[in-house]
Amino acid sequence: MDPPDSRVDLSKGLEDIPVFIHMDSASLTLPHFQYSPENVQGPGSSVDPSEVTLPGCSCCSHSCHPETCSCLQTTGRAYDDTGKLLNLNRPDSGYCSPVFECSALCTCSDFCSNRVVQRGLIHRLEVFRTQSRGWGVGTLEPIPRGAFVCEYAGEVIGFEEARRRQLQQKPEDNNYIIAVREHAGEGGVGVTETFVDPAVVGNVGRFLNHSCKPNLHMVPVRVHSVVPRLALFADQDVDAGAELTFDYSGGHGQSDVETASTQDGRTDGLQRKKCCCGAETCTRFLPLDLSVLK
Secondary structure, three states: OOOHHHOEEOOOOOOOOOEEEOHHHHOOOOOOOEEOOOOEEOOOOOOOOOOOOOOOOOOOOOOOOOOOOOOOOOOOOOEOOOOOEOOOOOHHHOOOOOEEOOOOOOOOOOOOOOOOHHHOOOOOEEEEEOOOOOEEEEEOOOEOOOOEEEEOOEEEEOHHHHHHHHHHOOOOOOOOOEEEEEEEOHHHOEEEEEEEEEEEEEOHHHHOEEOOOOOEEEEEEEOOOOOOEEEEEEOOOEOOOOEEEEOOOOOOOOOHHHHOOOOOOEEOOEEOOEOOOOOOOOOOEOOOOHHHHO
């Protein structure tokens, strides 16, 4: 394994911890994109994700408590004292508890335990070239279960823009668009949709591969803005050198992705791409969110 100081920093200093490129892959041509550690406003989005729009708490303690903190009173405590996610619902349950972190307007300490995703990367990650799935992301150190790994950051775009971009894609193009739907209100009747596309502007998360048996899962986390950050947490203890993956479909089990025909990989005239994750439970094809195309 190459010493870290001989590797290239993919983030070019924009992350507190460098995102390395494996030396065997450094001579290969990376996709052209602009690195951004956080979401940026894209076409069709009416809200700037960098704008502080959520109110802050008035806690004066070192670390906030659900009994007194307005940020925690609705959803409860999200992290333990070491910053690990407490509610590790399996992604196949189709449910993740909402997370609201303390924001720039909060009076609590910068070291408050309710500030995790906003602190950025804490583990050394490496982008490398896989044998059969293009680029991938590995970890250079062990990551404990429940730990924050990275965001899936990119342009926050509107539904029509997401539809336009997906329809313009060629069969050989990668589809980076992630659609997250959150249900709120009594009976979960209200639906909030967030579309993130890191194809042109994005972070290390854009290189994460899909797996039908992943070691990461995605949780929408709100920090300063009503626009959630798509945060990825370790769903299990991950050894150093392991590839990091998540389920592109969200692992909800019942969706347009699962009900589409998989006999020949075609759905509504679109060619689905084969999945090469190698898991025993592999569904043979990568998820395809047809709702964006309807």
